[in-house]
Amino acid sequence: MFSESIPTRSDFDQFQNxxxxxxxxxxxxxxxxxxxxxxxxxxxxxxxxKANSVLYVSVLSDNHPQERLEGIDCIIKSPGILxxxxxxxxxxxxQLPILSEICLARVFYKGPIIGITGTDGKSTTTxxxxxxxxxxxxxxxxxxxxxxxxxxxxxxxxxxxxxxxxSYQLDDSPNLELTCSAIxxxxxxxxxxxxxMESYAKAKWKIQNLENPExxxxxxxxxLQYLSELPSEYTNxxxxxxxxKYFVCLNPNQIHTPNHIYDASKFPxxxxxxxxxxxxxxxxxxSLGMNPMEIQNGFESFSGLPHRFKKIDSxxxxxxxxxxxxxxxxxxxxxxxxxxxxxxxxxxDGLxxxxxxIPKTEPIEPFLKRWNELxxxxxxxxxxxxxxxxxxxxxxxxxxxxxxxxxxxxxxKNKIDSTLQSNTIGSPTITEKENEPNSLSVIFxxxxxxxxxxxxxxxxxxxxxxxxxxxxT
Numbered sequence: 321m322f323s324e325s326i327p328t329r330s331d332f333d334q335f336q337n338x339x340x341x342x343x344x345x346x347x348x349x350x351x352x353x354x355x356x357x358x359x360x361x362x363x364x365x366x367x368x369x370k371a372n373s374v375l376y377v378s379v380l381s382d383n384h385p386q387e388r389l390e391g392i393d394c395i396i397k398s399p400g401i402l403x404x405x406x407x408x409x410x411x412x413x414x415q416l417p418i419l420s421e422i423c424l425a426r427v428f429y430k431g432p433i434i435g436i437t438g439t440d441g442k443s444t445t446t447x448x449x450x451x452x453x454x455x456x457x458x459x460x461x462x463x464x465x466x467x468x469x470x471x472x473x474x475x476x477x478x479x480x481x482x483x484x485x486x487s488y489q490l491d492d493s494p495n496l497e498l499t500c501s502a503i504x505x506x507x508x509x510x511x512x513x514x515x516x517m518e519s520y521a522k523a524k525w526k527i528q529n530l531e532n533p534e535x536x537x538x539x540x541x542x543x544l545q546y547l548s549e550l551p552s553e554y555t556n557x558x559x560x561x562x563x564x565k566y567f568v569c570l571n572p573n574q575i576h577t578p579n580h581i582y583d584a585s586k587f588p589x590x591x592x593x594x595x596x597x598x599x600x601x602x603x604x605x606x607s608l609g610m611n612p613m614e615i616q617n618g619f620e621s622f623s624g625l626p627h628r629f630k631k632i633d634s635x636x637x638x639x640x641x642x643x644x645x646x647x648x649x650x651x652x653x654x655x656x657x658x659x660x661x662x663x664x665x666x667x668x669d670g671l672x673x674x675x676x677x678i679p680k681t682e683p684i685e686p687f688l689k690r691w692n693e694l695x696x697x698x699x700x701x702x703x704x705x706x707x708x709x710x711x712x713x714x715x716x717x718x719x720x721x722x723x724x725x726x727x728x729x730x731x732x733k734n735k736i737d738s739t740l741q742s743n744t745i746g747s748p749t750i751t752e753k754e755n756e757p758n759s760l761s762v763i764f765x766x767x768x769x770x771x772x773x774x775x776x777x778x779x780x781x782x783x784x785x786x787x788x789x790x791x792x793t
Contacts, residue, residue, distance in 0.1 A: 323419050325494045326426050335393040335417075339364055341382065341407055342398030343371045346421040349469035350396045351375040353424070356475070361396075364388050364407060385410040392416065396424055399465075399488035420492035422485065425470035433497075434482045434604055435464075435527050437490060438504025438540075440657040441597045444589070445504060446484040447625050449601040452618030453480060456610050465489060480608070491523035500536040500607045501527045502600045506543050507656035507682070521546035530556060536607040538566070538600055558603065560596070566603050568595045575599050580612040586620045589629070593660040627651045627781035629661050629765075632788055640740055641792045649765035650781025654680045655687045658767035667695050670760040672735075674728065675708075676701035677768025677780070684711055687767070691717060697735070701728045703772040724773060725780075729787040736760065762788075 338354055340347045343365045351361040352375060364382040365371050371379045380388055385407040395411050395418045411418055419427075434453075436446045443466050450462040457480040461473050464483035473481075485496075503524055506517070525547060528537040533556055541559045544550060560566040565578045573584040575598055587598055598619055605615050624630055632646040652658045658675070665671050673696055688711070691698065698719040700708060705721045712719050722728040739760070764784050766777075774780040 323417050323423060323494055326423060326497065327417070327419070329427060332427050336360060337391050337393050338362070338396055339388060339392045339394075339407070340376070340396045340398070341405065342366075342401040344398055344400065345467075346469045346471070347396070347398045348372055348375055349471045350421050350424055353428075353471040353474070354396075362388075362392070382407060389414065389416065394419065396421060397492055399486060399492060403491070418492075420489060422464065422470055422483070422489050422496065423493045425474035426493075426496055427474075429470070429474040429478070429481060431478055432480050432499040432608070434480070434608070435485050435496065435498040435501040436483070436504070436600070436604075437485045437487070437502070437524050437527050439507040439654070440660055441504050441593060442484050442486075443651065444594065444625055444628055445502065445597040445600050446482055448597060448619065448622050449604050450482040451622045452601055452605045452615055453482065453608060453610065455614055455618055456608070485527055487520060487523040490526045493526065495526070495529055495531075497532070498527065498529055498535065500604055501529070501538070502604055503527060503537075503539040503543050504597065504600055505540050506546055507654070517546050518548060528557070532556075536604075538603045538607075540596075560599050560603060566599055568592065568599050570595070575602050577602060577606060579606055582612065582616055582619075584619075588620075588622060589624055591629075591661070591664045593663060625651070627777055632785055634792075636789070637792045641736070643759060644736065644792075645761040646788050646792075647761065647763045647765070648781050648785055649763060650770070650777045650784060652765040652767055653677070653769050653777060655682055655684065655767045658765040659686060659690055661765050662690070662694075662763060665694060665696075665761070667693060669694075671696040672699070672732065672760065672762045673697070674699045674701070674732070674762070674764045675767050676704045676725070676728075677766040677770050678703045678772050679707045679768045684708070688715060691715065699728050699732060701725055702768070704766075704768050725783060725787060729784075729791055732762065733791045736762075 336359060338359055338361045340350055340361050340363050343363055354361050360377050363371055363376040363379045366382055368379045368381050373379045388407055389410055395416055397418055397420055408418060434449060436442050446462060446466050454460060459478055460480035461478055462482045463470050465486040466484040470483060506521055506524060529535040530537065535556055537556060538558045538560050541561050567576050569576060570592060575582040575584050582602060584595055584598060602615055627648055627650040629647055629649045632648055634642050649661050652661060671694055695717060700719060701722040701724055709721060720731060770777045770780040
């Protein structure tokens with residue numbers, strides 16, 4: 321059965337033989353930790369031939385669950401493994417303990433932990449919170465779903481840990497007993513696993529620790545609409561949003577908390593969604609005892625994350641392309657995230673939008689409405705062509721389809737060249753910006769998973785940047 325609580329160190333020490341279900345970064349990191357403790361690890365994976373076999377006593381296919389569990393004391397489950405996997409079913413029948421990689425790390429790390437989750441913005445908010453807190457807690461680390469497994473540093477004597485936690489990681493874990501936590505938002509995503517929005521919300525909800533009066537939990541109040549059973553007391557639950565004690569002001573850009581009004585005019589990341597991320601980061605930082613000046617200085621020096629709405633350096637571009645803004649938002653893996661990124665654009669802003677990858681199970685109507693408002697040209701590549709083409713074609717808006725990114729970028733360059741030569745933005749309904757006749761923004765925000773053509777969103781984003789630099793320098 322899944323562990324209902326974090327095992328004590330003495331209970332854990334009784335386990336000697338582990339089955340790690342699912343390799344990848346979290347599985348391999350768990351194996352390294354267990355090896356350092358003198359434990360034996362066997363890997364069961366769908367693709368055993370691709371495993372880093374030196375980390376394991378043996379590497380097996382994840383077929384034949386009965387045989388795979390012989391002599392095993394405990395299972396470490398990687399987050400991508402579905403809960404109904406045959407090995408897990410047999411393990412539950414045998415009452416074998418099943419731990420997530422996050423829970424395994426929590427057995428050993430006993431210091432303060434900040435946990436951050438949400439559908440969109442959690443990586444940015446995690447990195448931003450860590451960046452702010454680093455000045456007060458220099459001996460701290462950031463990890464979790466953001467790319468560095470918790471098990472890779474859980475034995476270190478750190479002052480503080482900031483974790484990005486996905487719904488998969490939380491769903492597989494008991495109460496992680498976090499110092500403070502945040503739920504940024506919730507939108508349709510990962511329903512292929514969670515099935516319903518309520519199940520998805522319940523997984524996210526596990527991040528809070530309301531039974532501990534010392535725990536501070538910050539959430540968007542809209543999140544509660546997805547829970548049929550609401551907590552009876554909100555004593556340590558703080559809301560962030562309109563008409564709350566913590567809120568964003570857009571004119572002028574400010575973050576209001578019960579303690580201070582922060583000037584957000586010099587915050588490098590643009591858009592209301594990023595100001596909301598900042599509001600959460602400030603609230604979490606205040607809860608750890610940072611003063612307003614430390615927080616203000618911290619967020620003003622934050623430069624953002626790679627592949628998350630990052631402007632590509634155009635200093636080496638040919639002169640005619642230097643005014644064009646190329647944005648790499650490869651980390652956008654669903655429509656909701658993409659829509660947040662382009663929320664600051666309007667018709668006439670010269671927006672060229674690129675979508676692609678494997679679409680998630682989510683309604684497309686909000687994007688169609690927004691696309692109609694912007695009336696901008698759209699380029700689509702990969703699996704998304706097959707999924708979205710019929711609905712996109714019905715809009716009558718300008719859209720082009722491609723098998724891959726290289727052919728798409730070549731076509732995009734031809735369109736940009738003709739646009740610049742004609743001194744128009746390319747659509748009869750889009751006008752030029754005043755004093756910037758060639759102003760143009762090319763946004764690569766796929767709104768789909770990367771796995772149709774790439775290993776991950778990082779590889780996808782790097783490929784896009786290399787293609788842009790190749791074509792425009």
